[in-house]
Amino acid sequence: MPAKTILITGGAGFIGSHLVRLMVNNHPDYRIINLDKLTYAGNLANLKDIENKPNYRFVRMDICDFEGVLELLRSEKVDGIIHLAAESHVDRSIKDPFTFARTNVLGTLSLLQAARLYWESLPEKYEGKRFYHISTDEVYGSLRLTHPEGIEPPFSTTASSGTHHLAYGEEFFREENKYTPHSPYSASKASSDHFVRAFHDTYGMPTIVTNCSNNYGPYQFPEKLIPLFINNIRHRKPLPVYGRGENVRDWLYVEDHARAIDLIFHKGEIAETYNIGGFNEWKNIDIVRLLIRTVDRLLGRGEDEDMNLISYVTDRPGHDERYAIDSSKLQKELGWEPSLQFEEGLEKTVRWYLENQDWLDNVTSGDYMNYYEQMYSQR
Numbered sequence: 001m002p003a004k005t006i007l008i009t010g011g012a013g014f015i016g017s018h019l020v021r022l023m024v025n026n027h028p029d030y031r032i033i034n035l036d037k038l039t040y041a042g043n044l045a046n047l048k049d050i051e052n053k054p055n056y057r058f059v060r061m062d063i064c065d066f067e068g069v070l071e072l073l074r075s076e077k078v079d080g081i082i083h084l085a086a087e088s089h090v091d092r093s094i095k096d097p098f099t100f101a102r103t104n105v106l107g108t109l110s111l112l113q114a115a116r117l118y119w120e121s122l123p124e125k126y127e128g129k130r131f132y133h134i135s136t137d138e139v140y141g142s143l144r145l146t147h148p149e150g151i152e153p154p155f156s157t158t159a160s161s162g163t164h165h166l167a168y169g170e171e172f173f174r175e176e177n178k179y180t181p182h183s184p185y186s187a188s189k190a191s192s193d194h195f196v197r198a199f200h201d202t203y204g205m206p207t208i209v210t211n212c213s214n215n216y217g218p219y220q221f222p223e224k225l226i227p228l229f230i231n232n233i234r235h236r237k238p239l240p241v242y243g244r245g246e247n248v249r250d251w252l253y254v255e256d257h258a259r260a261i262d263l264i265f266h267k268g269e270i271a272e273t274y275n276i277g278g279f280n281e282w283k284n285i286d287i288v289r290l291l292i293r294t295v296d297r298l299l300g301r302g303e304d305e306d307m308n309l310i311s312y313v314t315d316r317p318g319h320d321e322r323y324a325i326d327s328s329k330l331q332k333e334l335g336w337e338p339s340l341q342f343e344e345g346l347e348k349t350v351r352w353y354l355e356n357q358d359w360l361d362n363v364t365s366g367d368y369m370n371y372y373e374q375m376y377s378q379r
């Protein structure tokens with residue numbers, strides 16, 4: 001019998017696939033169940049290397065299917081849930097907020113209620129159980145671009161853990177910050193966070209919430225900035241930058257996030273919140289320029305040859321100015337820290353996309369979705 005059975009939702013997506021791979025490989029005594037609806041952002045090609053592992057199983061299901069989720073938890077005797085399934089693209093949330101409310105709020109509530117009913121039916125009830133909810137730094141709202149008098153950002157600053165990094169302001173998102181979401185996406189995630197904490201306070205469910213900064217790395221769907229622009233530079237298509245590209249984000253390599261999730265799932269304190277960030281702030285326009293230089297160099301093009309691809313477009317409504325996470329609590333209490341510097345991680349990421357053009361072309365064409373629809377309609 002496996003030591004534990006862990007359900008990971010959204011495991012065919014970007015962050016989820018990296019976590020599933022890590023859990024399957026690092027915990028061979030666990031049974032890992034990957035539950036994913038296989039929307040446009042879910043792709044089983046992300047997990048080809050572990051799909052035949054004996055401790056791995058994939059289940060295609062919508063987290064809003066309450067009865068289906070409850071039956072799965074019961075039949076598989078699930079001990080822990082790591083919940084990543086979510087709609088996550090801000091632009092899509094502006095166009096279609098109802099889908100985000102359904103998946104991110106009602107889907108999370110469906111999982112919580114199913115877990116509660118199943119676990120409370122057991123003789124041991126919540127003993128040895130855990131519901132881990134992955135959220136975003138966007139629930140905290142926006143930080144101001146500020147700097148000490150006489151010093152232009154980015155400037156060197158020190159977090160409460162003693163970690164030094166370059167920053168564009170003196171304020172940071174900390175676990176005790178109030179929630180001030182500014183987009184339908186972040187509002188839906190904030191609501192789901194509140195439901196998770198309410199289930200702990202009301203029913204005693206053993207929950208944990210983490211809020212993470214922007215992730216980057218292999219297998220990210222090319223609607224997000226880094227893979228989209230890598231592909232556009234490769235094909236010499238325009239690079240549309242919102243506003244003047246002055247918005248600042250904190251970036252974290254996806255495998256470092258997966259390591260953090262694994263660590264917190266096993267050693268984090270129940271009912272606690274942990275912020276996960278890279279101490280790595282970059283203006284969007286600076287990332288775009290670094291991407292152009294990196295892609296052009298790796299493709300053997302001239303230096304700065306494709307800078308003319310940059311175009312400035314009307315800014316996104318409610319576009320937050322700056323995100324910056326203080327991960328000091330996670331560093332101090334559990335000893336986690338990022339493993340890669342951004343330039344190193346970005347080059348590794350660019351190389352992966354350039355070397356896996358078949359994956360990128362398949363995703364951008366949508367052929368993978370047609371394949372899944374045909375495969376599952378025959379069952």
